[in-house]
Amino acid sequence: MVNLKGRDFLKLLDFTSEEIEYLINSAIDLKNKKRHGVPHRYLEGKQVALLFEKDSTRTRCAFEVGAKDLGMEVTYLGPTGSQMGKKETIADTARVLTRMYDGIEYRGFDQTIVEEIAKYSTVPVWNGLTNEFHPTQMLADVMTIKEEFGSFQGKKLVFCGDARNNVGNSLMVVSAKLGMHFTCCAPKELFPEEKLVEECQKICSRTGGSITLTEDIMEGTKDADALYTDVWVSMGEAPELWEKRINLLKPYQVNMDVMKNAKENAIFLHCLPSFHNIGTTIGKEIYDKYGLSEMEVTDEVFESSHSRVFEEAENRLHTIKAVMLETLR
Ligand code: CP
Numbered sequence: 588m589v590n591l592k593g594r595d596f597l598k599l600l601d602f603t604s605e606e607i608e609y610l611i612n613s614a615i616d617l618k619n620k621k622r623h624g625v626p627h628r629y630l631e632g633k634q635v636a637l638l639f640e641k642d643s644t645r646t647r648c649a650f651e652v653g654a655k656d657l658g659m660e661v662t663y664l665g666p667t668g669s670q671m672g673k674k675e676t677i678a679d680t681a682r683v684l685t686r687m688y689d690g691i692e693y694r695g696f697d698q699t700i701v702e703e704i705a706k707y708s709t710v711p712v713w714n715g716l717t718n719e720f721h722p723t724q725m726l727a728d729v730m731t732i733k734e735e736f737g738s739f740q741g742k743k744l745v746f747c748g749d750a751r752n753n754v755g756n757s758l759m760v761v762s763a764k765l766g767m768h769f770t771c772c773a774p775k776e777l778f779p780e781e782k783l784v785e786e787c788q789k790i791c792s793r794t795g796g797s798i799t800l801t802e803d804i805m806e807g808t809k810d811a812d813a814l815y816t817d818v819w820v821s822m823g824e825a826p827e828l829w830e831k832r833i834n835l836l837k838p839y840q841v842n843m844d845v846m847k848n849a850k851e852n853a854i855f856l857h858c859l860p861s862f863h864n865i866g867t868t869i870g871k872e873i874y875d876k877y878g879l880s881e882m883e884v885t886d887e888v889f890e891s892s893h894s895r896v897f898e899e900a901e902n903r904l905h906t907i908k909a910v911m912l913e914t915l916r
Pocket residue numbers: 642643644645646647716724858859860
């Protein structure tokens with residue numbers, strides 16, 4: 588019997604396959620309840636703190652709406668306006684917040700920061716994205732795969748792009764944990780770290796999953812069930828990196844040729860936000876500077892019948908709600 592009460596949610600490596608599946612099933616149940624208007628204010632009166640040192644739309648809204656749906660109240664602390672990091676250490680901030688709140692979410696930089704908050708807190712701490720991992724995103728992604736295909740076991744998930752970022756790392760971990768076949772298509776210098784690859788391969792030997800790293804996008808995406816990509820420069824990275832990344836990753840763009848190389852019924856996933864047109868400030872700047880009107884994914888694929896990106900975005904709410912519910916109830 589899975590019981591996650593009191594647990595932190597910092598990275599998926601800390602969780603068993605059974606526990607991850609349990610959270611996904613809880614999210615499916617909560618989604619049904621929300622769809623059918625079944626009240627689920629199971630955490631009435633509790634308080635959560637949301638610490639964001641980086642920007643967010645989906646993660647913040649999912650925590651806020653999720654908490655409120657569960658009957659809780661939230662305090663949002665953004666990149667400015669609190670004492671954290673400037674006048675007060677992480678450890679002191681954590682020891683203050685843990686006395687006022689029932690749960691704490693953190694989005695920011697090094698994984699060591701969220702681990703330190705957890706060390707000094709007596710209430711559950713949830714990772715809303717760090718440089719290394721994005722575990723709540725993974726639950727939404729595999730939930731979307733399950734909704735589409737009925738299961739995730741044995742499915743081939745291919746990530747194209749900057750594979751050593753938080754999303755690439757976490758997809759490799761969740762695939763290993765759930766017995767999926769994970770392929771990363773990237774230039775060698777953007778392959779995930781060897782130590783993490785080895786750890787995931789060890790997990791695969793128990794779960795039946797597999798990890799493949801390739802520089803050949805057509806070989807890697809062949810017969811895929813799901814193609815996934817993410818921005819080429821992540822939050823917190825230097826804007827000067829754009830030129831280098833564009834040169835490195837342009838051959839790894841998910842376009843219709845790549846999409847068609849996957850299975851006929853394959854889906855396209857993206858954690859979002861995405862540069863699939865020039866409708867954003869950064870997208871426009873890149874276009875003016877490098878003449879590129881779409882980056883990690885073409886607008887054609889993004890808007891195609893393969894795309895499940897908005898289902899995936901909605902599932903952020905249900906999965907984050909499941910994480911809060913199961914660790915607090
Ligand atoms: N996918 C994701 O984490 O989106 P936000 O940055 O909007 O939270």
